[in-house]
Amino acid sequence: MSFYHTVFNTVFKRNSVFLTTIFAGAFVFQAVFDEGVNKWWEARNKGKLWKDVKLTIPGAGEEEDDE
Amino acid sequence: MLSRLSLRSGRSLGLATTVARSFSSSAHTLKSTYDSPDFTKYLNKSKGANPDKTRDYTYLMVGAYGLVSAAAAKSTVDAFLSTMSASNDVLAMAKVEIKLGSIPLGKNVVVKWQGKPVFIRHRTTDEIAEANDVDISTLRDPQKDSDRVIRPEWLIMMGICTHLGCVPIGEAGDFGGWFCPCHGSHYDISGRIRKGPAPLNLEVPHYEFVDEAESVMIG
């Protein structure tokens, strides 16, 4: 039994298993892709984000009363 | 698989008269005597060609396409649905917090919540007793005072007359509560309708006390 034969028998042979693999993959892919894009975006915009800017504003933690 | 392949190649040599269909493993098709076309000359006959590898590759591509499509379909649906949810600026206006320490005993305060007035009254013990004293069976909209307040000393309700939506005046009317100047509805010290055209008691919004009743969160 070659490797490719094993792969075929375990994943592709039953349509239900094939579909499960696709959906499980899609579920994981969404999370990983989202996380990856966020990481990239935050790295690209480093220094401009609120979490970076917040530290440089004096008294940002104090409450402002607007009433 | 191998036996079927050999059967098929056997046919091309004129050894077999019937050929089972390949690419299907069900018993039905294996037993089939249907004379299917001979695809032998289209098979990849290059050295080291592995039919399992080719087949895996095809299915992998189909699967990957399905995976990306599923994720894309979900994202599309999500994008449309999320346009229907409340934006953050709306959510920020959905609640209002009022510090209660600045309201003296026996005084009214009107605050704005979602563009509407909300009455807050710091009731005295006499007023609480008066509100509880009422025989609720005689009321137009029977409601116990304890159903209208969380803490009896703080009466919090919408400042909108249940008749036609005017804003009643505090500490006025025949029952020591609120009086609506538009059509003369009298509300008692628990905000219940007692006299006049209004059909219902003043509405009590959802609220909760925070920080040991230091302040109240409406909404």
Added chain:
Amino acid sequence: MVNYISKPAYKAVAHFGQITPTAFKGYFTSLIFWGTATVFGLATFTEAWPLFQKNVYSKIPVLGKHWQKEVDPQDLPI
């Protein structure tokens, strides 16, 4: 005297609609597999649903931290 059986003794098989235990046993494995596929299909499409994120997805071992939202308490509206 030979005891002839005049007719076959019929016995009703327990069934639910057209489904008998034997038929169900045949389908059982398939149903399990398709059920799993359905669960993952639903999971894919409810991934952005806050209710599911909070109660289910944030509790997945490694991947779960993607759905755990940590906001600096300083940034929360009052």
